[in-house]
Structures are given as structure tokens and as C-alpha cells.
Amino acid sequence: MEKRELTCIGCPMGCQITVELDKAEVVSVTGNTCAIGDKYARNEVTHPERTVTSTAVILGGDKPRVSVKTKSNIPKDKIYEVMKEIDAAVMQAPVHIGDVVVKNVCGTGVDVVATREVAAV
Amino acid sequence: MTNYDIVIVGGGPAGLAAAVSARKAGVEKILILERDKELGGILNQCIHNGFGLHTFKEELTGPEYAYRFIEQVLDAKIEYKLNTMVMDISEDRVVTAMSREDGMYQIKAGAVILAMGCRERPRGALNIPGYRPAGIFSAGTAQRLVNIEGYMPGREVVILGSGDIGLIMARRMTLEGAKVKVVAELMPYSGGLKRNIVQCLDDFNIPLKLSHTVVDIEGKEHLTAVTIAAVDNKGKPIPGTEERYTCDTLLLSCGLIPENELSRNAGVEMSNITSGPIVNESLETNIPGVFACGNVLHVHDLVDYVSEEATRAGENAAKFINGQLKESNGEDIEIIATEGARYTVPSTINVDRMDDKLTVRFRVGAVFKNSYVSVYFDDERVMHNKKRIMAPGEMEQVILLKDKLAAKPDLKKITVKIEAE
Numbered sequence: 316m317e318k319r320e321l322t323c324i325g326c327p328m329g330c331q332i333t334v335e336l337d338k339a340e341v342v343s344v345t346g347n348t349c350a351i352g353d354k355y356a357r358n359e360v361t362h363p364e365r366t367v368t369s370t371a372v373i374l375g376g377d378k379p380r381v382s383v384k385t386k387s388n389i390p391k392d393k394i395y396e397v398m399k400e401i402d403a404a405v406m407q408a409p410v411h412i413g414d415v416v417v418k419n420v421c422g423t424g425v426d427v428v429a430t431r432e433v434a435a436v
Numbered sequence: 437m438t439n440y441d442i443v444i445v446g447g448g449p450a451g452l453a454a455a456v457s458a459r460k461a462g463v464e465k466i467l468i469l470e471r472d473k474e475l476g477g478i479l480n481q482c483i484h485n486g487f488g489l490h491t492f493k494e495e496l497t498g499p500e501y502a503y504r505f506i507e508q509v510l511d512a513k514i515e516y517k518l519n520t521m522v523m524d525i526s527e528d529r530v531v532t533a534m535s536r537e538d539g540m541y542q543i544k545a546g547a548v549i550l551a552m553g554c555r556e557r558p559r560g561a562l563n564i565p566g567y568r569p570a571g572i573f574s575a576g577t578a579q580r581l582v583n584i585e586g587y588m589p590g591r592e593v594v595i596l597g598s599g600d601i602g603l604i605m606a607r608r609m610t611l612e613g614a615k616v617k618v619v620a621e622l623m624p625y626s627g628g629l630k631r632n633i634v635q636c637l638d639d640f641n642i643p644l645k646l647s648h649t650v651v652d653i654e655g656k657e658h659l660t661a662v663t664i665a666a667v668d669n670k671g672k673p674i675p676g677t678e679e680r681y682t683c684d685t686l687l688l689s690c691g692l693i694p695e696n697e698l699s700r701n702a703g704v705e706m707s708n709i710t711s712g713p714i715v716n717e718s719l720e721t722n723i724p725g726v727f728a729c730g731n732v733l734h735v736h737d738l739v740d741y742v743s744e745e746a747t748r749a750g751e752n753a754a755k756f757i758n759g760q761l762k763e764s765n766g767e768d769i770e771i772i773a774t775e776g777a778r779y780t781v782p783s784t785i786n787v788d789r790m791d792d793k794l795t796v797r798f799r800v801g802a803v804f805k806n807s808y809v810s811v812y813f814d815d816e817r818v819m820h821n822k823k824r825i826m827a828p829g830e831m832e833q834v835i836l837l838k839d840k841l842a843a844k845p846d847l848k849k850i851t852v853k854i855e856a857e
Contacts, residue, residue, distance in 0.1 A: 322630045324486075329630030331824065365635070368484050368497055369611060370583055380586040382483035382499050391639070398611050412500055430483065431499040 316342065319360055323352045332356045364388035368430070369401045371416050376408030376433040383416045384430050389423045396421045408435040437542045441465040441757050442750075443531045445522050445698065446551035448477020449739050450730025450746040452505035454549045457750030459512045463757065467543065468509070468516035469533055475509065475516060476502035477553060478576070479739065481583045484604055486631070490740035501739060525550075525702040529725055546757040547725045549749050550699055550713065554692040554731040556601070562690055564596075566653030569660075575601040575689035582608055590685030594662050595619045596650050598626040598633070600737065600829075602689025607636035609685075616640070617681050620648040620664045622671060625803045627691070627829045629737060651678060653686065662686055692735045702726065709779040710734040716768065717785045717794055718752040718761060719745065727753050734781050734797070737831055741797070762788050769847055776800050776807075776854030778828075785850070787841045794836045796852065800826045804854050809834060812851040813844055826854065 316337055323330040334356045335342040344356045358364060366388050370380035383404075389397055397420050404416050410433045417427035441463045444451045447470030455466050474480065479487070482498030489495055492504065509516065517535065524532040529548050534540040556574040573581075573589055579601060581587045591614050595602045598621040606616045619637060624647050626633055637644050645664065651673050652663035666677035694712040696704070704713045705722040712733040713721045720727050729749035730742045755761040768784040780798040804826040811819035811834055819834060826832055834852060841847065 322634045324631040324635050329634075329830070365639070366485050366495070367611075370483060370586060372586075378584070380584065382497060382583060384483075384485055384497055394611070412503055430497040431480070432503060 321356055321359055323347060323355050334360050336360060363391040365391050365394060367394055367397045367401070367427075369398060371401055371404045371406055371427075371429075373406040373408055373410060373433055375435050376406075376410065377436045378431070378433050381406055381410050381416070381433045382430045383427050385420060385423075386426045386428050389420070389425050393421050393423060397423070397427070401427055406433075408433050437530070437544050439465070439544045439546075440467045441546040442467070442549060442753050443529075443543055443545035443547075444468045444549045444551055445525070445531070446470065446477065446553055446730070446732070447472070447475040447516055447518075448551065448553050448730065449479055449502065449505065449742045450553065450732070450749075451477070451549070451551035452502070452509055453743040453746035454551055454727075454729055454750035454753070455514050455516075456505060456508045456512065457747040458549075458754045459514055461751050461754035463754045466514050468514065469520045469522050469531070470516060470518050471521050473518055475506050475518070481576070481580045482604070483583045484608070487739050490738070491743055498739075505743070522698060525698050525726070527703050527723055529723075545725075547727065547753040549746075549753050550696075550704075550721075550726065550728040550732050551730050551746065551749075552695045552698065552732040554694045554735055556688070557691045557693055559688060562596075562688065564650050564653060566650075566662075567655055569653070569655035569658050571655065571659030571684050572653070572686045572688070575599070575605045575687045578605055578685075578687050579608070582612060588612055588614065589687075590614065590659075590683070592617065592683040593685045593687060594650075594664070594681050594683045595687045595689060596664075597621060597689035597691070598628050598644060598646075599689040599691060600628045600632050602687060603628045603632040603636040605687055605689070606642050607640060609687075610640045610642070614685070616642050617683060618642070618664065619644045620650060621646050622649045622667060622690075623647070624669075625827060625829075629829060649673065650686070652680075659684055659686055692731065694732045694735065696732060699728070699732070704728075707734075707779060707783070710781070712781075714784075715782045717782050717790045718755075719749045719782065720752060720756070720761075725753075725756050727756075734779070734799075737829060741831065744795075745797075767848070769841070770849045771796060772849055772851045773798055774851060774853050776802065776804060777809075777832075777852045780852055785836070785841065787838065790836075790838050790841070792838045794838070795833050796836060797831050797833045798852055799831055800828055800854060803827045808855045808857065810851075810853050810855045811836075812853070813841075813847050814849060820855070 479498035
């Protein structure tokens with residue numbers, strides 16, 4: 316039986332979680348204080364994921380950059396690929412929160428969306 | 437002089453939430469004064485996610501969280517002035533402000549809510565030896581440059597201090613192509629949230645050196661290298677432990693200080709520990725009708741708690757101008773933080789004026805494992821809650837109930853402390 320100690324990142328509580336694994340199968344998850352922790356721990360030991368946040372170039376706006384995020388988590392090992400596609404994106408103002416900046420980024424099935432309102436000038 | 441029911445100094449998360457709650461409580465004439473060119477405060481540059489899980493039950497980025505409140509302010513048609521610097525607040529609540537558009541002007545406020553936030557501790561306050569070249573930034577300044585302006589401060593980075601902004605910037609600079617060589621922390625523990633250490637350092641194999649500090653800075657025009665060394669338990673560098681890192685950027689994430697020049701000038705009594713105003717259960721300072729909330733009151737690690745606190749400040753300011761905030765009958769009960777607990781907010785309670793439930797927030801002075809948060813009513817222990825871990829970087833709280841306090845009319849002091857068993 317393998318034991319893995321994790322710090323939950325589901326919220327700023329940062330619960331200390333212990334996962335017991337038997338041949339890559341999760342046997343038990345303890346130490347979490349909510350369902351997010353259970354889910355996070357199971358994912359983190361099998362297929363770790365992250366939300367990527369960054370900024371993209373925007374033309375004709377009242378701000379020089381528009382902040383963006385992946386709408387949900389993407390595989391952790393794709394972070395740098397996702398960053399490259401975000402860096403290549405060019406937006407045109409106006410942009411609203413939730414507008415798609417990169418569709419289906421790196422084939423993950425996840426969109427990169429704007430997280431800020433940028434008005435056209 | 438114009439008149440407003442409530443003037444709110446600062447349009448960040450605290451000011452916005454206070455404005456919205458005061459309007460919900462029926463206050464008509466509310467004015468937010470903001471020194472930046474937009475509402476939202478520091479959240480606009482905090483583009484990472486993790487905000488709002490308590491408030492909105494979803495994970496938002498800083499700008500998204502801010503916009504939830506900005507939208508409410510706009511929908512409620514609450515007045516605000518941007519690019520406006522408040523110069524003075526008087527004891528009788530006359531607010532002096534100035535802006536390029538309106539020049540200098542004065543406003544008579546029925547109530548004032550202090551929501552100015554905090555500032556980063558600068559290099560000048562850290563006593564770091566060495567040259568003073570370009571390339572040394574507070575972590576928040578670098579964050580603004582990268583996330584708002586779109587500039588990279590440098591390519592090879594050393595970070596001093598493991599506060600949350602420093603950790604967040606370690607990841608941010610790495611993602612943008614910089615090499616973050618090391619994070620040095622003077623204390624034997626990190627001041628940042630656990631999740632940020634995991635997600636911002638461990639994920640990118642950035643070393644965190646606890647009990648280390650910067651002992652030399654090289655470079656006459658621009659930074660070329662820094663030397664860090666281990667420190668003993670008095671914070672004194674240990675000879676022979678020096679390590680030199682070539683770099684063009686040094687980021688400082690060494691603590692936040694509530695920005696209270698205005699409060700002090702107004703005669704607001706301050707806490708030596710939080711550097712924020714001393715407030716009662718209504719978040720009211722010693723000056724009647726002057727309330728405080730958010731990071732100007734005490735530095736928070738969760739914006740959700742700022743919003744909640746500011747909502748209470750807004751409600752209480754509304755009660756004050758409507759004459760519903762009762763004159764305190766009887767003595768205030770003092771809350772004393774001791775033995776591991778550094779301070780509490782609020783620091784006094786008047787039972788007549790408190791809500792049914794009162795959240796008392798505090799910080800611990802060191803890392804405590806498997807210890808108890810204890811609350812004493814005079815000498816009687818009334819609360820004894822076990823916590824697996826408590827750290828200075830994470831705010832703690834206890835909830836006091838009005839009926840429990842009302843049942844003890846002779847109660848003089850409440851003590852919050854950390855006990856081993």
C-alpha cells in the first residue's frame with residue numbers, strides 16, 4: 316500500500332490530505348474537509364490538472380493587456396503549450412468577461428476566456 | 437461643501453462591498469473615492485484564480501471577483517469618483533479630496549468608511565546591505581508591470597520573502613519565460629498560503645530556502661547578482677553559508693502594511709500589532725461614525741473575508757446614520773489576544789450593539805500543530821477547538837454568540853489563546 320501526502324489546492328484552506336493507493340488504485344482519501352478535496356486528491360494522484368491564467372494582447376482597448384484563463388483545468392503537463400497559444404492570441408476591443416480568446420486550446424477541449432472587461436477606445 | 441450620507445475611501449474590494457451593503461440597507465447618498473483610474477483595487481492585477489470560493493461558490497480570478505462587485509455598484513447607481521486622492525479626514529467627518537478634474541473640494545459625510553487597503557513593505561524598510569541598482573521591485577509592482585502594463589521586469593529572478601504575492605509572481609514570471617532561481621524566506625516558515633507553495637513553487641521546482649535572507653546586492657547601474665545566507669534563530673546571517681546568484685531582478689515580498697496616514701491624521705486610535713485602527717464589534721473606530729474594513733484594518737489573506745467584513749461595515753455605517761446604532765449602555769468587554777494569538781479584530785464588544793453572531797478574526801504568532809484555540813470568559817474556558825495546523829500566514833476565527841455573552845452581565849474580558857491541550 317502506497318501513501319501520498321498532498322496539500323489540497325481546491326480552496327485557500329489548504330487541507331492536508333492523505334491518499335492511500337494500491338497499485339495506482341485509490342483506496343482511501345482522508346484529511347479533506349469537503350468534496351472538492353476528495354476530488355482533487357483523486358485527480359492529483361492519477362491525472363494532475365491546473366487552471367492557467369495569463370494575459371493576451373488586445374488592440375484598440377482602454378487597457379494594454381486583457382487577463383485570461385483556461386475556462387476549466389487542463390492537464391498539468393500542457394501548461395507551457397497552453398501559454399504559447401495564449402501568447403500568440405491577439406484580441407480586438409471591446410472584450411467582455413467570458414469572451415473566448417483561444418478556442419479548444421492545444422486540443423484540450425477547454426477554451427481560454429477573457430477575465431476582464433476592456434472597452435474600445 | 438457637499439453632503440453625503442456615507443463617504444467610502446477606497447474603491448477596492450472592501451470599499452465596493454461596503455458601498456453595496458450600505459445601499460441595500462437603504463442609504464441613498466453614497467460616494468466612493470478611488471485614487472486609481474478604475475474601480476477594483478489590487479484585484480485587477482491579481483489575474484490568478486482562487487478568489488470567491490466562499491462568496492460565490494466558484495473559483496474566480498481577481499478581475500472577475502472585482503467585477504462581480506463593480507457590477508453591483510453600477511447597477512445600484514452608486515456614485516464614485518476616480519483619479520481622486522483623499523487628502524484629509526477630520527474628526528467631524530469632513531473629507532478633503534482632490535483630483536485633476538475637480539481640484540480640491542470638501543465633503544461633509546454622515547459616516548466615513550475607511551477602505552484604503554495596504555501597501556508593500558519597501559526595500560528601504562528592510563535594511564538590505566549592498567548597492568541600490570535598478571532591477572529591485574516589490575512583488576506587487578512587478579505584478580502590475582507584467583499583468584496590467586504587459587512588461588517583463590527581467591529574465592533571471594531571485595525573490596526575497598515568501599508572502600503570497602511573491603509566490604504568485606514566482607509562477608507568473610516562470611510562465612512568461614523568466615528563470616526564478618530561488619525564493620529566500622527569513623522566517624523558519626512561509627508567510628504564504630499552502631496552496632501557493634504547492635502550485636507556484638513545487639510545480640515548477642523552484643527552491644524555497646527558509647531561514648535565509650539577502651546579505652549582498654551587486655550591480656551599480658543594474659542588478660547583476662545577489663548573495664543569500666542562512667540566518668540563525670535571531671535572524672543573524674551565519675558566516676560561511678553565503679550563496680551567490682547572478683540575476684537581473686530581485687522581487688521583495690516581505691509583508692504588507694495597512695495604509696493609515698489618513699486614519700492617524702483623523703485621530704483614529706491604532707493597533708501596534710495590526711498597524712490598523714482599533715475597532716469595536718461594529719467595526720467602528722474610536723471616532724463615532726468612522727468605520728474601517730478590509731486590509732486597512734488588518735491584512736487579510738482571503739478577499740472573501742474582506743467582502744464579508746466590509747459588508748458588515750457598510751451595514752453598521754447605515755445603522756449609524758439612521759440613528760440605529762445604539763449608544764453603548766454599559767461597559768465594553770475587552771478581547772485580549774495572548775499566548776500564541778497576536779491580535780483580534782474586533783478588540784472590544786458591546787453586547788447591546790452586537791449581532792446574534794460575531795466573527796472574531798485573529799492571527800497566530802508561530803506555527804502550531806495539533807493545538808487548541810481557546811476562548812475564556814474571564815477565567816472560565818468556554819471554547820476549546822482543536823486545529824491540526826495554524827500558521828501566521830492564515831487567518832483564524834472564533835464565533836461568539838450574543839445570547840452566551842448576554843447570559844454573563846458581569847463579564848469584563850474575553851481571552852483568546854492557543855493551548856497545547
